[in-house]
Amino acid sequence: MRHGGTALPVLRAQRVAQAPTLAEGLFSGWSCVAVIATFALTLLALPAAAATDSPTVVETLLKWLPLILFGPVGEFGGFALNTVVSFLAMAIGTVAGLFVGLGQLSPARWIRAIACAITQFFRNSPWLALLFFVTFLLPFEVELGGSRLPLPGWIKATIGLSLPIMGNMSEIVRGAVRSVPLAQWEAAEALAFTRRETLWMVILPQVVKRMTPPWMNWYAILTMATPLISIVGVADAMSLTQAALNAEKRDGLLLPMYAMLLSFFFLYCYPIARLTRRLERRFHVSQ
Amino acid sequence: MSWSPGSPIISIRDVHKSFGPVEVLKGITFDVAKGEVVCIIGPSGAGTSTLLRLINALVPFERGSIRVEGQEVRDPKLDKLALRRKVGMVFQQYNLFPHRTVRQNVMMAPIHVLGLPRAEVEETARRLLAKVRLSGKEHAYPGELSGGQQQRVAIARSLAMSPDIMLFDEVTAALDPETKKGVLVTIRELADEGMTCMLVTHEMGFAREVANHVYFTDHGVIVEHGSPAQFFRAPRDARTRAFLDQVL
Numbered sequence: 001m002r003h004g005g006t007a008l009p010v011l012r013a014q015r016v017a018q019a020p021t022l023a024e025g026l027f028s029g030w031s032c033v034a035v036i037a038t039f040a041l042t043l044l045a046l047p048a049a050a051a052t053d054s055p056t057v058v059e060t061l062l063k064w065l066p067l068i069l070f071g072p073v074g075e076f077g078g079f080a081l082n083t084v085v086s087f088l089a090m091a092i093g094t095v096a097g098l099f100v101g102l103g104q105l106s107p108a109r110w111i112r113a114i115a116c117a118i119t120q121f122f123r124n125s126p127w128l129a130l131l132f133f134v135t136f137l138l139p140f141e142v143e144l145g146g147s148r149l150p151l152p153g154w155i156k157a158t159i160g161l162s163l164p165i166m167g168n169m170s171e172i173v174r175g176a177v178r179s180v181p182l183a184q185w186e187a188a189e190a191l192a193f194t195r196r197e198t199l200w201m202v203i204l205p206q207v208v209k210r211m212t213p214p215w216m217n218w219y220a221i222l223t224m225a226t227p228l229i230s231i232v233g234v235a236d237a238m239s240l241t242q243a244a245l246n247a248e249k250r251d252g253l254l255l256p257m258y259a260m261l262l263s264f265f266f267l268y269c270y271p272i273a274r275l276t277r278r279l280e281r282r283f284h285v286s287q
Numbered sequence: 288m289s290w291s292p293g294s295p296i297i298s299i300r301d302v303h304k305s306f307g308p309v310e311v312l313k314g315i316t317f318d319v320a321k322g323e324v325v326c327i328i329g330p331s332g333a334g335t336s337t338l339l340r341l342i343n344a345l346v347p348f349e350r351g352s353i354r355v356e357g358q359e360v361r362d363p364k365l366d367k368l369a370l371r372r373k374v375g376m377v378f379q380q381y382n383l384f385p386h387r388t389v390r391q392n393v394m395m396a397p398i399h400v401l402g403l404p405r406a407e408v409e410e411t412a413r414r415l416l417a418k419v420r421l422s423g424k425e426h427a428y429p430g431e432l433s434g435g436q437q438q439r440v441a442i443a444r445s446l447a448m449s450p451d452i453m454l455f456d457e458v459t460a461a462l463d464p465e466t467k468k469g470v471l472v473t474i475r476e477l478a479d480e481g482m483t484c485m486l487v488t489h490e491m492g493f494a495r496e497v498a499n500h501v502y503f504t505d506h507g508v509i510v511e512h513g514s515p516a517q518f519f520r521a522p523r524d525a526r527t528r529a530f531l532d533q534v535l
Contacts, residue, residue, distance in 0.1 A: 181382075186345060187378060187382035187384070189371065190345060190374075191395075191400060191444070191445070192368045192371035192400045193399070201395065201399065202384055206384070206386045
């Protein structure tokens with residue numbers, strides 16, 4: 001029996017030399033945010049100084065801010081919708097991707113073939129095309145146990161975005177499981193664990209840590225891709241920003257408006273990136 | 288099924304095993320009696336580690352027969368899990384589960400495979416870790432232990448399944464001389480308690496002192512075998528003499 005890759009560094013106790021403390025990490029993090037915020041405010045102040053009679057750019061932005069963040073009154077939309085869509089698409093994509101990924105490792109050849117085909121198809125398709133496909137494929141309502149459930153656009157969009165996440169999660173799971181030395185399988189089997197028990201109790205718990213950073217990375221990518229759903233008619237932050245620009249019909253508003261939209265995504269995704277790096281460090285230490 | 292404690296606990300008959308075009312075992316035949324300690328020595332890569340893996344059905348083989356407590360390992364209807372519950376195995380690279388503590392490593396299989404109550408398994412783990420002289424390390428992770436300590440945890444993990452037979456696959460080959468000793472002492476104590484042990488090893492001193500029977504294999508066949516006294520004092524085959532000259 002071969003002993004595959006016994007020298008995997010991830011399995012050894014690794015001590016990262018002088019991991020920065022939380023305070024240091026946050027300080028450098030917030031100083032970075034401060035620099036960008038200063039830059040953004042300067043950008044906003046420039047056109048504001050020129051126009052004196054009409055409302056300033058900042059006033060206009062503040063007027064639209066609640067709409068772009070939370071959607072129209074009494075409705076659900078805006079940036080809040082982007083985050084909800086990202087959460088749900090990630091949850092669906094992760095669970096589905098886990099099972100497709102395990103399918104790729106199945107001893108049954110036909111399960112492997114199907115799982116591999118699903119993975120490759122959804123990993124290598126443009127997200128926007130998948131989004132259109134799902135939006136037009138799914139009906140606007142479904143019958144469930146006699147009652148009709150509406151299927152609003154944002155739910156269809158969520159399903160559309162979960163598909164590429166599923167494909168990529170599947171690859172992460174497959175790669176992570178394959179990275180565990182064969183000797184671990186052998187040891188568990190010698191203790192009379194079944195294949196399934198070995199997978200869920202010995203192999204997967206070892207790779208959860210290894211999968212977390214790439215998984216969070218995909219979450220950040222997904223969140224930044226959520227403005228795509230504006231194209232299929234969902235009232236997310238992107239489409240509301242465009243609506244606000246149309247309503248104002250004013251020069252010099254285009255850049256500040258999109259800068260505001262970008263800053264939402266930055267402020268949301270940047271802490272995730274920081275957290276990803278902190279988790280990477282902590283997992284290395286505790287392994 | 289018609290096995291009585293009087294007959295050999297492991298019975299190996301004309302076993303052949305190939306990996307692709309390479310035939311690593313070319314007709315191995317021998318018996319192991321209950322309570323016996325058998326050492327298999329020979330050049331690395333001579334198929335000896337493979338032989339151990341055939342016994343607990345980790346690796347399939349093409350020809351011949353292996354019976355463990357009367358049960359044919361090559362039988363397609365064999366309950367592999369039942370076989371593996373009776374046959375413990377310890378590996379050269381320890382292969383502990385790195386995400387679990389020492390105690391969890393020992394307790395996992397009895398709880399999940401045998402379905403024993405946790406309290407009982409906790410007591411077993413405490414007793415076995417004391418036996419391998421690792422009391423106080425219960426909550427350490429494998430990565431925090433030395434190689435020798437990890438190997439003793441691996442032995443305790445195997446023993447927690449109360450096997451009838453223990454297979455040791457070059458368990459000291461990756462250890463330095465000092466930590467080696469603790470592992471060998473542990474195996475020796477097991478042998479003294481009457482555990483049936485089969486070792487693939489290069490520890491000639493250990494084989495001489497502890498083994499009941501020594502087999503020397505080369506190129507997939509048993510070249511020579513006998514009691515350690517006759518094997519080490521008066522090897523008959525030229526290949527055995529050449530090998531012993533190199534390692535002793």
